[in-house]
Amino acid sequence: MRIRTAGVVAVLGLALAASGCGDSGSDKPAADESAKATGGKLVIWADDKRTAALKPFAEEFGKENGVTVEVQAVSKDLQTNFVTASQQGSGPDVVVGAHDWIGNLVQNGAIDPVQLPAEQKAGFNETAIKAVTFNGQVYGVPYATENVALIRNTELAPEAPKTIEDLVATGKKLKAEKKASEILCLQSGQNGDAYHIYPLYTSGGGYLFGTAANGDYDPKDLGVGKPESIAAFQKIAKLGEKGEGALKRSITGENSIATFTGKKCAFLVSGPWAVADAKKANIAYDISPVPGFAGGKEAQPFVGVQAFYVAAKGKNKALAQEFVTNYVTKPELAVALYKAEPRPPALTAAFDQVKGEDADLAKFSEAGKNGQVLPAIPAMAAIWDPFGKAEAAIIGGADPAKTITAAGKTIQGQIK
Amino acid sequence: MSAPVSGPGSAPQAPGREPVRRGLPRMSRTARQHAPITATGLVVKVVLLGLVAGIAIWAAFPLIEAEHWLALGVLAVTTAGLFYLYLSRRHIPAKYLVPGTLFLIAFQVFPVLYTASTAFTNFGDGHRGSKDDAIVAVQTASVKQVPGSTEYNLTIATTGDPATGSLTFLLSDPKSKEVFAGDADGLRKLDAADVEVSSLSGKITAADGYTLLNIGQASSRSDAITALIVPTDDGAIRSNGLTRAYEGKAIRAYDAACDCVKDSETGKTWTADEDSGSFVAADGERLAQGWKVGVGLKNFATVLTDRNISGPFFGTLAWNFAFAIGSTGLTFLLGMAIALALHSPRMRGTNLYRMVLILPYAMPSFAMLLIWRDMFNTDFGLLNNLFGLDVDWFGGNWSARIAVVLVQLWLGYPYMFLVATGALQAIPRELTEATSVDGASPWQSFRAVTLPLLLVALSPLLIASFAFNFNNVNAILFTTEGGPFAPDNPTNGATDLLITYTYRLAFGAQGAEFGLAATVSIFIFAIVATVSAISFRRTRKQEEVYS
Numbered sequence: 026m027r028i029r030t031a032g033v034v035a036v037l038g039l040a041l042a043a044s045g046c047g048d049s050g051s052d053k054p055a056a057d058e059s060a061k062a063t064g065g066k067l068v069i070w071a072d073d074k075r076t077a078a079l080k081p082f083a084e085e086f087g088k089e090n091g092v093t094v095e096v097q098a099v100s101k102d103l104q105t106n107f108v109t110a111s112q113q114g115s116g117p118d119v120v121v122g123a124h125d126w127i128g129n130l131v132q133n134g135a136i137d138p139v140q141l142p143a144e145q146k147a148g149f150n151e152t153a154i155k156a157v158t159f160n161g162q163v164y165g166v167p168y169a170t171e172n173v174a175l176i177r178n179t180e181l182a183p184e185a186p187k188t189i190e191d192l193v194a195t196g197k198k199l200k201a202e203k204k205a206s207e208i209l210c211l212q213s214g215q216n217g218d219a220y221h222i223y224p225l226y227t228s229g230g231g232y233l234f235g236t237a238a239n240g241d242y243d244p245k246d247l248g249v250g251k252p253e254s255i256a257a258f259q260k261i262a263k264l265g266e267k268g269e270g271a272l273k274r275s276i277t278g279e280n281s282i283a284t285f286t287g288k289k290c291a292f293l294v295s296g297p298w299a300v301a302d303a304k305k306a307n308i309a310y311d312i313s314p315v316p317g318f319a320g321g322k323e324a325q326p327f328v329g330v331q332a333f334y335v336a337a338k339g340k341n342k343a344l345a346q347e348f349v350t351n352y353v354t355k356p357e358l359a360v361a362l363y364k365a366e367p368r369p370p371a372l373t374a375a376f377d378q379v380k381g382e383d384a385d386l387a388k389f390s391e392a393g394k395n396g397q398v399l400p401a402i403p404a405m406a407a408i409w410d411p412f413g414k415a416e417a418a419i420i421g422g423a424d425p426a427k428t429i430t431a432a433g434k435t436i437q438g439q440i441k
Numbered sequence: 442m443s444a445p446v447s448g449p450g451s452a453p454q455a456p457g458r459e460p461v462r463r464g465l466p467r468m469s470r471t472a473r474q475h476a477p478i479t480a481t482g483l484v485v486k487v488v489l490l491g492l493v494a495g496i497a498i499w500a501a502f503p504l505i506e507a508e509h510w511l512a513l514g515v516l517a518v519t520t521a522g523l524f525y526l527y528l529s530r531r532h533i534p535a536k537y538l539v540p541g542t543l544f545l546i547a548f549q550v551f552p553v554l555y556t557a558s559t560a561f562t563n564f565g566d567g568h569r570g571s572k573d574d575a576i577v578a579v580q581t582a583s584v585k586q587v588p589g590s591t592e593y594n595l596t597i598a599t600t601g602d603p604a605t606g607s608l609t610f611l612l613s614d615p616k617s618k619e620v621f622a623g624d625a626d627g628l629r630k631l632d633a634a635d636v637e638v639s640s641l642s643g644k645i646t647a648a649d650g651y652t653l654l655n656i657g658q659a660s661s662r663s664d665a666i667t668a669l670i671v672p673t674d675d676g677a678i679r680s681n682g683l684t685r686a687y688e689g690k691a692i693r694a695y696d697a698a699c700d701c702v703k704d705s706e707t708g709k710t711w712t713a714d715e716d717s718g719s720f721v722a723a724d725g726e727r728l729a730q731g732w733k734v735g736v737g738l739k740n741f742a743t744v745l746t747d748r749n750i751s752g753p754f755f756g757t758l759a760w761n762f763a764f765a766i767g768s769t770g771l772t773f774l775l776g777m778a779i780a781l782a783l784h785s786p787r788m789r790g791t792n793l794y795r796m797v798l799i800l801p802y803a804m805p806s807f808a809m810l811l812i813w814r815d816m817f818n819t820d821f822g823l824l825n826n827l828f829g830l831d832v833d834w835f836g837g838n839w840s841a842r843i844a845v846v847l848v849q850l851w852l853g854y855p856y857m858f859l860v861a862t863g864a865l866q867a868i869p870r871e872l873t874e875a876t877s878v879d880g881a882s883p884w885q886s887f888r889a890v891t892l893p894l895l896l897v898a899l900s901p902l903l904i905a906s907f908a909f910n911f912n913n914v915n916a917i918l919f920t921t922e923g924g925p926f927a928p929d930n931p932t933n934g935a936t937d938l939l940i941t942y943t944y945r946l947a948f949g950a951q952g953a954e955f956g957l958a959a960t961v962s963i964f965i966f967a968i969v970a971t972v973s974a975i976s977f978r979r980t981r982k983q984e985e986v987y988s
Contacts, residue, residue, distance in 0.1 A: 064657030
């Protein structure tokens with residue numbers, strides 16, 4: 026009898042689960058009750074923070090136009106979930122995400138190009154439009170840009186360092202005076218962090234991809250493993266654990282901001298997301314561009330862009346295009362999204378509006394002025410892991426020439 | 442990932458052998474057939490079969506819609522079979538066995554078969570859908586605005602019912618103020634006197650002979666609007682949202698005659714290559730959008746011949762065994778030692794000790810793994826700071842390996858302690874007392890009596906624990922992430938298990954390669970299955986000896 030009871034329970038559970046799945050379709054429109062319209066439905070996927078900021082605007086869009094708008098939060102692996110769902114035909118109409126997803130989303134046929142008229146394009150920051158352009162087509166409507174800068178504790182280091190050597194000298198002095206325990210908080214971890222080390226890599230002369238004739242990055246011209254990249258990493262190695270000790274694998278993404286706010290290091294390389302923590306910890310801080318090596322090239326951070334995309338397999342593409350091209354381009358929405366998370370708006374009008382209230386914003390944007398757009402080509406996916414691990418190995422004392430040559434080979438092998 | 446994460450073994454999964462030996466309770470068939478039908482029994486039967494029917498109907502509609510006739514047939518046969526089985530009074534054993542078998546097929550056999558079939562394809566990023574999907578994606582991605590063409594203000598209209606009538610685009614040129622009507626037949630000019638144009642938005646707000654759709658109405662006919670393309674001399678007018686239209690042209694088009702994609706601007710062609718599921722140009726350039734094709738044994742060949750995969754394979758395999766045996770063995774030894782200590786009648790306050798010892802098991806292992814990772818940090822970690830060490834735990838091959846086994850030991854010993862305590866209590870004290878009467882030392886009586894009896898009870902759990910640890914993704918991904926990596930090989934680290942290595946292949950930063958990952962999992966499946974089969978055979982022998 027026990028077996029039968031177990032079977033009963035299992036079947037019942039399965040039935041409940043199944044009916045739950047079946048019902049969820051009809052439950053969804055609860056997101057916006059006010060728009061019990063005859064019109065279509067627009068489904069937007071975004072991460073948690075942006076969902077909260079988007080909701081009031083999405084509802085307003087729905088009310089104005091007599092359509093149902095639903096903003097769903099996907100808190101983990103939004104890109105992968107979006108690609109999988111859109112393959113199965115259960116994806117959203119609009120998705121919000123970083124611009125370096127574009128290459129992968131396009132190769133999986135998950136997003137459509139967006140036709141932005143010239144006057145609308147002109148309203149955006151030029152870098153932002155360049156970032157969402159892939160193979161000569163604009164694939165998303167950008168709303169915010171982001172890049173790293175040098176955040177320093179002005180009590181410990183009143184002057185912004187002009188070169189990385191200045192920074193190391195100041196950091197070492199503070200360490201000798203026992204005012205700080207670390208020279209620089211630049212996250213690496215055991216597996217490296219290509220995003221945060223990039224300004225130093227460019228200052229040392231390295232590059233990732235050459236530029237093709239149409240202005241896009243050219244995956245055939247890989248800079249990792251070339252003599253320039255080896256020279257850059259030789260300079261970085263001097264800052265590593267066997268050298269100055271400014272770069273350490275023990276500083277990770279989890280502890281770098283906390284170490285800075287705990288006043289254990291005077292300099293932090295991070296983005297706008299770190300500012301909230303610095304404010305909370307009551308740290309007197311200032312923001313300046315990440316300095317380069319003395320006599321080296323400019324230190325160029327990566328510039329990333331957050332954008333809205335129209336799903337290729339959405340059920341309501343026309344409405345999605347309407348929302349993305351005509352509604353997202355309004356400065357009000359950009360300002361609201363900025364308030365949800367302080368990243369500089371990509372829309373020039375919105376940026377000017379918030380610039381006055383927030384001095385940090387202008388400083389971040391200044392630090393990203395000479396930045397390089399994070400490559401969106403699918404080949405970029407092959408860079409992150411090997412590049413980061415090579416960085417970590419070199420910081421730990423491995424031979425730069427050997428390590429970077431091997432990393433270059435691995436990356437080359439993965440680019441199809 | 443439904444298995445408990447921290448416990449190196451999961452009791453419910455451990456294949457117990459008792460039911461097999463005892464078999465089903467032998468009940469006389471005639472007695473069963475004459476058993477009275479109770480009201481509860483009848484209600485339960487009706488409700489359950491009703492649910493089965495409900496699920497079948499719910500599942501049938503999507504299958505009909507997608508025209509999966511074979512799947513629909515399987516569904517119908519299964520449902521009919523279930524009804525027959527439970528409505529008839531015969532086939533008593535099948536009534537017990539069928540639910541379990543169905544679940545076994547749905548949750549074990551099917552995933553294994555699906556994984557196996559994926560291993561023979563190139564399924565992954567860039568090769569997810571069908572060839573038709575890829576062609577649509579290539580063509581839509583190449584639609585460009587015709588240079589110098591007009592951007593129209595768009596109003597959606599119909600000559601019939603707003604919900605069903607065929608659609609027309611009413612277009613106004615914001616510069617010349619000319620107005621047009623466009624449908625699939627082409628564009629024709631409208632008389633300015635017949636239409637009203639809003640001075641604010643530049644859109645047409647009324648037109649003779651047309652019913653205008655507001656955005657709400659239009660949005661419910663989204664597919665028809667996207668599909669409506671008004672042909673022009675240079676390309677076609679397409680909607681861009683619901684209020685604007687542009688003249689665009691697909692630069693790339695698929696030509697079935699040559700099975701290739703042609704670019705009308707550059708004249709370049711990409712021919713379909715069914716072996717790799719991509720469009721390839723003469724110079725070797727591939728279009729990004731590919732499709733899923735069968736690649737035969739290519740993935741297996743890659744696993745066996747790619748130096749990056751097969752080179753470190755045996756090293757990884759050896760470490761994988763060391764990790765699984767080490768984690769299981771050490772947790773067992775420690776758990777059993779504590780259980781023995783607390784089992785001693787001279788021990789006081791055992792309940793308090795037991796409670797404290799269970800704590801690591803009660804904490805969520807995800808969080809614990811992350812905390813342990815931070816405790817091993819060279820500069821800021823608790824371990825180095827507390828003991829005044831300067832060990833680069835996750836930086837050295839052996840220190841990292843020791844570290845992950847230590848973490849597993851901490852997470853896993855409470856489980857072993859629990860099961861060992863239970864098994865010890867089942868061993869009659871008379872046995873050990875008898876050995877001591879015979880003059881055996883405590884160690885001798887432990888070796889000769891307690892341990893063998895313990896092992897009889899715990900061997901299946903140890904095997905389950907081994908199989909679990911062999912594929913313990915969390916233990917590695919949340920701590921070392923497989924590292925440290927050799928400077929010249931970023932794909933395979935010193936603490937990588939086969940499964941974490943597979944995970945990196947399948948979902949790693951370089952893009953998903955499900956086909957290759959499925960192939961590696963088949964290898965892992967074969968290894969774990971072999972090890973388990975051998976172990977079970979050995980324990981059965983052992984059991985025969987002691988029972």
